[in-house]
Amino acid sequence: MRAAFADTLIAALELLEAEARSARKGATRMAGAAVLLAAAGLLALGAAALLAWALMTALYPVMAPPLARLLTGLAVLAVAGGVLWAATRMNR
Numbered sequence: 001m002r003a004a005f006a007d008t009l010i011a012a013l014e015l016l017e018a019e020a021r022s023a024r025k026g027a028t029r030m031a032g033a034a035v036l037l038a039a040a041g042l043l044a045l046g047a048a049a050l051l052a053w054a055l056m057t058a059l060y061p062v063m064a065p066p067l068a069r070l071l072t073g074l075a076v077l078a079v080a081g082g083v084l085w086a087a088t089r090m091n092r
Contacts, residue, residue: 048076048079052072052075052076055072055075056068056069056072059071059072
């Protein structure tokens with residue numbers, strides 16, 4: 001009886017150890033993915049800023065600089081609104 005109980009306890013502890021090892025691997029992979037996602041987000045933010053700057057610079061010869069800045073700001077605001085709308089639709 002004691003041997004069967006000891007064997008069952010050892011098997012349960014081995015299973016617990018294997019599950020903990022698997023969870024640790026999963027957590028490590030998730031943390032790596034989160035770091036890469038944050039890096040991609042920062043790169044995308046920089047790219048969006050450069051695109052807005054390029055748009056504003058392209059509009060300078062056509063119109064007054066304050067108006068070019070206004071139109072660029074409105075374009076960026078429209079894109080941000082579209083992204084927000086898409087995010088709310090995805091979370092329904």
